[in-house]
Amino acid sequence: MTEASAADGAPTPASSPGAGGSGSLSQTLSRGISALELLADAEAPLTIAELSQGLGVHRSIAYRILRTLEAHSLVMRDDAGKVTTAPGLAALARGVSRDLQSAALPELTILANELAMTAFIAVWDQHDCVTLVAVEPRHSRTALIQRPGTRHSFSAGAPGIAIQSAVAEEQWERLAPGQPYRSEARLARERGYATSFSEVIDGVGSVAAPISVPGQLPASLSVVYFGSGKDEAAIGARLVESVKLIEAQLH
Numbered sequence: 001m002t003e004a005s006a007a008d009g010a011p012t013p014a015s016s017p018g019a020g021g022s023g024s025l026s027q028t029l030s031r032g033i034s035a036l037e038l039l040a041d042a043e044a045p046l047t048i049a050e051l052s053q054g055l056g057v058h059r060s061i062a063y064r065i066l067r068t069l070e071a072h073s074l075v076m077r078d079d080a081g082k083v084t085t086a087p088g089l090a091a092l093a094r095g096v097s098r099d100l101q102s103a104a105l106p107e108l109t110i111l112a113n114e115l116a117m118t119a120f121i122a123v124w125d126q127h128d129c130v131t132l133v134a135v136e137p138r139h140s141r142t143a144l145i146q147r148p149g150t151r152h153s154f155s156a157g158a159p160g161i162a163i164q165s166a167v168a169e170e171q172w173e174r175l176a177p178g179q180p181y182r183s184e185a186r187l188a189r190e191r192g193y194a195t196s197f198s199e200v201i202d203g204v205g206s207v208a209a210p211i212s213v214p215g216q217l218p219a220s221l222s223v224v225y226f227g228s229g230k231d232e233a234a235i236g237a238r239l240v241e242s243v244k245l246i247e248a249q250l251h
Helices: 003-007 027-041 048-055 059-071 088-094 098-115 158-165 169-175 183-191 232-250
Strands: 075-077 083-085 118-125 128-135 151-153 194-197 204-211 219-226
Touching: 027 048, 027 059, 027 075, 027 083, 048 059, 059 075, 098 118, 098 128, 098 219, 098 232, 118 158, 128 158, 151 158, 158 183, 158 194, 158 204, 158 219, 183 194, 204 232, 219 232
Parallel strands: none
Antiparallel strands: 075 083, 118 128, 118 219, 128 151, 194 204, 204 219
C-alpha cells in the first residue's frame, strides 16, 4: 500500500464535540448518547438509580431519557425494571461503514477459525481507533472477546499502529494534532503489518494490517491473542492476504 493511496482524498476527522463551545451542543441529545454509552459499557443491566448516577442527573431526567430511548427501541427494561441496550442499536450499527463490514465479515470468520484468534476491524474515530466488527473463533474457549465499540488510543496497540502506517507523517500531523507518529508505524509501512504486545492488556498480543477504504480514512484488520511466542511474520502475511481480498471488493 502506498502512502498516496491512503492519503489522497482522505477526509479530515470531525472536530471534537467541544470544538464549537458548549453552546453548540444539544444537552438532551448528549445525555441520551451518554446513556447509551453507559449501557453499552456496563457488564450487566443498570437500575434507573445507577443510570442517573452515571449521567450525573436527577432520576426524573434519567427516566425521561430512558423513555425516549425506549420509544426508538434503543434500550429496554427487563422484568426487574433494569435497563439494557435493545436490538434497535444493532440496526443502527449495520449502517456504519456498511461496505467495509460486508466485505470484511467473511474474511474475519475465516481468519478467526484458521488462526484460533479473535479477528476484528478497527476504524478511525476522532482521536481513537474503535472496533467496528469482530469474530471469535468457533471452537476456542480461550479466545479474547473484542466487543464492537471498544476504543483504543493510537498510541497503544497494533490496530492503531497499522492505521498510522497507511498515512504519511506530514498528513498525520494535520489529521491528528498532538498524537505522536510512532516509529513502529514506519516499520509497519515497510513490512505491511504491525505488531504489539502488552500495550493495551498485559500479556496480550496483536497483529494488524492497514486497509485502504475508498473516500475514508484507513482502517485495520487485526487479530488478538493471549501469550507470546507466536509467529508474527506468518500471521502478518496472512492478514495482508485477507486485506487484499477485502480491498478488492471495496474498490
